[in-house]
Amino acid sequence: MNEKITVHQRERSGQMAPFLFANIYFTVIFIVGSNFVSSLKIREISVRNFQAIVASLWEADTSRQRLILNNQQSKLFPPKTLTKYQTKPTVEKLLEIFKIYDDEKAIDGLDQQLLDVKVKQFLYELVRTRVFTILRDKLKLYDVPSAENVDEFTKFIYDIWFKRYKRKSTGKMGSSAFQHVFIGESNEETNEVSGLHNWIRYSYLEEKGLIQYDPYKGYMREFVATISYKLNGKSKPFGSMFVGTSPEFEMAVFTLCYLFMPGDEKCRFLLSDCTQIKATTRPLQNSQFDTHKNPSSIEHVPLGTAYPVVGEVVKDCNFYEEMVPAPPVAVPAWGNRNTVDTLFG
Template sequence: MAIFLGILLTIFLFNTNIFAAQLIPQFGITDEEIRMLVLRLRNEDINKAKHNQIVVNYQGHTTARDTKDNAKAPLFSTVDSSLLRKPTYEKYIALMDNYHFEVGKIEQSDNEERREIVDFIDAIFETRPWKILIEFLQKKKHPYAKDVPNFKRWIKQLWFDDYSRAKGVPDTSGFEHVFVGESKNGEIAGLHSWLRFYQLERNHTAELDYQGFIIKRFDILAMIRFIWKGAMKRTGGFFIGTSPEFEMALYTFCFLSRRGFKTCDFEIDGCPFSVTSYDMSQHNKVFVGTVYPSPGQLNEQCRNANRKQG
């Protein structure tokens, strides 16, 4: 009996230690370090949209349960075309036609599509946000970032390798879910990219119907409702005007430091935001399951900062 109780105690302590370890910030990254690093990423995102390069037309307010179309015009009134000609934007846009709309259909990449992924990863790794991110993770001795080639391999697995969301077939990836969007059971899943949303509004007007905003943070972040190819996104959010390299760096950083059990909290242009992320584990590999942003409480610093910009 004593032996049995001892075994139970050992199992309990072992499981408790695992649970406690999961509560520790991953790789000792503190909340303050997150705030400071995101501030650096934002400040050195030289490819982000400048003031007045993007004009947003929010129109009517809506809710996730609303059934009316409270926005007759597109969300984006104007986007400066020079943004789209930046190398990382061009390589990001080249990836948009590589994926099936519905989950449950096997994703099959040809050599050109695989080359486009490598080109995009190579391009973002040359930017300041990614150099800053790698330097920080190396100081933290994160095993993914021991050197650049190793980190590129991990980024490809986390974001671009296929796994299954339905029917047990390789039908999705972290990048497809977060940056492209997909349909599952008549609902839109993912699609947390302003650039993707703008491309759909511009090139596929008959397929995409913006129906109003739920929460807006000036021209920094939008929480919206829309219909795409007949499938509804009741609540979707994305930053506005951020570069592809900034978004990939931010979401990767939050995924590595706060996924699953805690949000990644920071400020952009005086406004508080958080990023939530979850992983997906299949076949002894870990992938990005989802990553998405949310607005924090609107404060005076946020109002004043954006009043000055206006």
């Protein structure tokens, strides 16, 4: 695994590629904002080194659960799944955020002030997990400026996951990568669920009796699955998620792919069961985050979506590649922090 993945400076735009159901591999696709054109330049990293980082994050994810999903009944998850898992600090804070989004008593819509408080509490726990401590340490090896201290790192994670933006130029301010991936959104034009790629959220909705699974059309592996369902009258023909992994692992891996392999570069790694993963990032144009004015502002650009798709199992894979620091190469200026949300002051 000595192949080099090089992400060089480029300008690219386009629409999200269609799902390739016939291809048997793991794909993680990121859409950054809406119609975003990006000029990016990130240092190279070898496939071996990337795999080593993923393996170290996986080993640090001691909160991971081994769940056996039941795809033949109305209940997908084992009984009391969340009861056994909700005492984990990041999960506890995540569930508190879920409750804000699902508060039916909120007459004036989402309580943004309370949400900001809960997000800050969640981030506090998140960046202090073993998984995120390792992620920050690894990013330091590649001279990522925001990894130098916890405060800057927290702001960076907030920027790409929680910074609010419009999905459409005529839409409302309020969407975010976190909301799209961990909460789910409604596409009024297609009457479908948009996003929602987190197993904890699915389990939460299942316990509330809010989700109805369709006859099984997907596939399941030990740590990843696809499902078809209806939620609040809206359908999701194809939804994918990691299974049993912690919020910190999912956000760390997605962040890692986003940083090192944006655009059409392939982000490849294996899970411990040797399931292969490929990742594609595709920045699109959004006037809120116009990097033509600041081509090195990737740290400020939020994700639009991130999700896994099941892939083949690689025989005799070497999951635990030894980490070898990358050779020093030129790293571009990453811009400043003038656009940081006021949540962190």
